[in-house]
Amino acid sequence: MSETTLGGPEVALSLGRAHSVPKVRRTPAEIRRLLQLALAALWLLDGLLQLQPFMFTKAFATQIIDPTAQGNPSAVAHSITWSAGIIGHHPVGTNAAFAAVQLLLGLGIACRPTVRAALAASIGWSLAVWWFGEGLGGILTGGASPLSGAPGGVILYALLAVLLWPTDREGPFPAARPVGAVAARGLWLLLWGSLVFFTLQSANTGPQDMNAMIAGMADGQPDWLGAIIKHSASLVAHRGLAASIILAAVLALVAVAVLLPPAVRRALIVLALVLAAVIWVVGEAMGGVFGGQGTDPNSGPLLALIALAYWPATPRRPGRRRPETWRGRPREHSPLAR
């Protein structure tokens, strides 16, 4: 049995002998740092996905960027077409730059001295890509759906950068520390509430709409993933409206989680994690990474990371206080307490 609880050297030594060392609970700062590292890993993965051969071709502009203009207001569509034109004319240079930026963001967030600068840069980069590369996640097209990645995977990076911003403030859950509990709850409600709205848009509630959306993702996937997607699609065939209502109800339940007591919230956050996994596998085909054309893992992993940032902190019981020192130094010198 492995002991994976973090918190100090005594825990590091406890691998495989959990019973031999007292369990030490992670501090909120340590939990936030772990979430930051997960975000850094996703940025790193993004950058590496951007280095795939397909991205260095003109097809990246014509098959990935340009289609996102479709259905958007003309101002947005024109800006996307403009950026796709630039990328199409200089596919190698622009893509190398995109990949470099994303790799640097990942490395920057992972590196303690640069975490703030990298998180701030990631917000600007995410907003730019959300506009010019994802067509605002399709939210203005009337056809956006959580199953297809709405409101856009990349905007969730920006949201995570805000929610995981390093700060000394206290909060009932990690995401509440930088912006305050009320604002953090508002952001959660906005995110999951918007997913409810997108699910119930008329373009997604037709008898075959959800089936077509899911089944369309099976093409080009490995057999096992294609089989899962096709089977899932068959479950909602001719039941689009009912499936949309059920999905919206579950999403609404998750949305109100932040207003409920911690015990209930934990259960609903677990539900959110399950939902994120289902969306990622069934709706997003794991970001389409198996086709060689996936530029990022899409929204599923990011929704899961956001959900973890809202996991309620467990109040410390009297008599089980964490040691005030770490390796003989004040706790704030702990490697994760940044």
Added chain:
Amino acid sequence: MNIPHWLADIFAAIMLATAAYCVGRLVFARLRGRHVDHDTDLVHVLMGVGMAGMLVSDLNPLDGTVWKAVFAVTTLWFAGRVALGRHGDDRARLALRHHVPHLVLSGAMLYMYLAPSGARAGSASGGGMGDAMGGSASMVVHYPILALVLALFLCGYAVIVIDRTPLVAASGGTPDARGTAPAAPLGACCAVAGAGDTEALPSASGAGQDGGRGQGRGQNPVRSLLAPRAANCCDIAMSVTMAFMLITLLQ
């Protein structure tokens, strides 16, 4: 559709530089009578040369079958060390977190040689990625999900090692004064890079391992060369490059 040559060249150059550094590390450690993790550095050398050969087939000195055998052995070696570490004392269990990632790295190398099939005949790597790096039309990759899982693991490992590796070496002072000593929890996986290093034991971190013996010792270039902090940089380079190669296998 292959990756651009310049990109393959860059990654291959990084790998060869990493391998060369690890050779130098082994040599200097022997000359100076210092203790380093020989198995880790040796495997880094093999991985560096192997990956450079996969990226640029002209750089490949060995047949693919030989590489498969080599990385099968290294995988078994680290598997053995992990198995022994699980039943050892606290120090051995701390080292376990260092050996598990290297077990995965070795396993990933083996996977990269075994997974692709149908690559261009005559490829220098003989069944590995070789010129087919980037996915030729005829190449089929077995168990692509494993490539994704390994790539995710390596991205996670890379950021954890970066998190535990300070940008600059400590210039001296007592171990406690080093502040950013990243040992402990997750850091153990990389921090113990120095577990076998005589300089590393006080903090088991990658930071200024020489600082514990007094002011100014961190300025010595040879000591810097042998510092676990530098070894961590090898881990980062290896992990990121390998993750890139695994992702390229996904298509």
